[in-house]
Amino acid sequence: MVRRIIHIDQEKCNGCGACAAACHEGAIGMVDGKAVLLRDDYCDGLGDCLPTCPTGAITFVEREAAAYDEAAVLAKKAAALKDSAPVRTPPSGGCPGSMARALEHAAAPAPGSGAVSRLMQWPVQIKLLPIQAPFYDGARLLIAADCTAFSRADFHERFMRGRITMIGCPKLDEGDYAEKLTEILRRNDIREVTIVRMEVPCCGGLQRAAETALRQSGKFIPWQVVTLGRDGNILE
Numbered sequence: 001m002v003r004r005i006i007h008i009d010q011e012k013c014n015g016c017g018a019c020a021a022a023c024h025e026g027a028i029g030m031v032d033g034k035a036v037l038l039r040d041d042y043c044d045g046l047g048d049c050l051p052t053c054p055t056g057a058i059t060f061v062e063r064e065a066a067a068y069d070e071a072a073v074l075a076k077k078a079a080a081l082k083d084s085a086p087v088r089t090p091p092s093g094g095c096p097g098s099m100a101r102a103l104e105h106a107a108a109p110a111p112g113s114g115a116v117s118r119l120m121q122w123p124v125q126i127k128l129l130p131i132q133a134p135f136y137d138g139a140r141l142l143i144a145a146d147c148t149a150f151s152r153a154d155f156h157e158r159f160m161r162g163r164i165t166m167i168g169c170p171k172l173d174e175g176d177y178a179e180k181l182t183e184i185l186r187r188n189d190i191r192e193v194t195i196v197r198m199e200v201p202c203c204g205g206l207q208r209a210a211e212t213a214l215r216q217s218g219k220f221i222p223w224q225v226v227t228l229g230r231d232g233n234i235l236e
Helices: 018-022 068-082 155-160 178-187 202-214
Strands: 003-010 029-031 036-039 060-065 140-147 163-168 190-198 222-227
Touching: 003 036, 018 029, 036 190, 140 155, 140 202, 178 190, 178 202, 202 222
Parallel strands: 140 163, 140 190, 190 222
Antiparallel strands: 003 060, 029 036
16 A cells, blocks of 8 residues: 655664654664664554654655554564563654653743743644643643744733644645644544634645544544634634
């Protein structure tokens, strides 16, 4: 079958091993000091390894490949637990800034410090966010186009407050968000989804990806779309 799968550029790979550590399915291994895709059927095509690569050696390609075999992956994980071998940390752990964490802010700003940030977690980029994390439990999701926050001064209070924020730009980012968003919705207890986009056509890709994910998740999750004009006014 032809499907989306990762490709590792051997010339760009510096052998840090960060991608192998980030691949929960065990599809990536280190051979002769370079990262390689060991088995096509272990790669789910969601790309958790991409943001960890410091050299940009990993990309998505569409090619003939065996279907993702979840049963085989689970069997391999079970066998690894039995062996109880110590986990080796790669010598260079990728980008520390992509580590997932929940954030807490003061209820009110300190005198002279301005407004309070309503960001509840890190990271915020869809490409960097994990598929599963404690901050998704019972969460209200905000899926927003990159530009939206710059169009309104009240974006934190109006849209981000009380929501887990996910941002992206389908025109600039490589690949489609739909598969990753589907897995986030499917594997976590998400209460509702708000999609905020600009009126420009390229933002339609973000909306379509979110709507596809909502359909494919197999869950009934309340959702809404808010479209902003270039001046920040709410159009619909």
